[in-house]
Amino acid sequence: MVAVRHNDLSLAFDFVSYAAPTEHNAYISLDTGKVYLTSDSSDALDEELPDDLETSDRYLAIPHKNELDLGRRLALRFVAQELPACYDRVEGFFRRQGAYARFKDLLEREGALARWYAFEADAVENALRQWCAENGLELVQA
Numbered sequence: 001m002v003a004v005r006h007n008d009l010s011l012a013f014d015f016v017s018y019a020a021p022t023e024h025n026a027y028i029s030l031d032t033g034k035v036y037l038t039s040d041s042s043d044a045l046d047e048e049l050p051d052d053l054e055t056s057d058r059y060l061a062i063p064h065k066n067e068l069d070l071g072r073r074l075a076l077r078f079v080a081q082e083l084p085a086c087y088d089r090v091e092g093f094f095r096r097q098g099a100y101a102r103f104k105d106l107l108e109r110e111g112a113l114a115r116w117y118a119f120e121a122d123a124v125e126n127a128l129r130q131w132c133a134e135n136g137l138e139l140v141q142a
Contacts, residue, residue, distance in 0.1 A: 002029075
């Protein structure tokens with residue numbers, strides 16, 4: 001079981017999830033636990049990458065938030081639990097561009113933005129811990 005630093009995984013997960021799926025990628029070396037970042041949109045990462053990063057079975061791709069149901073579905077679960085009267089409206093947000101901006105504006109108006117951030121952080125933490133366990137990674141605080 002390879003150890004990966006919690007902070008490294010968290011930052012890499014945010015990097016991958018910040019963009020559209022497959023635009024930003026991150027990989028964990030199954031030999032060392034080192035995290036490597038790549039991006040289709042930038043060469044500014046300036047990190048020396050292994051030649052076999054995307055082809056070897058010795059690197060594990062860090063998932064995008066959508067792969068762990070931490071996107072639209074998470075937002076809808078939160079609304080169903082915390083603001084059920086707004087569910088249909090929020091569901092409509094996610095049928096068009098700019099959904100998260102409208103969603104967060106609604107949460108702010110409803111006084112629920114801080115609760116959303118806590119809910120989201122907890123869900124991300126739990127999903128990443130489960131993903132690590134499923135992939136034989138030991139998550140360490142360092």
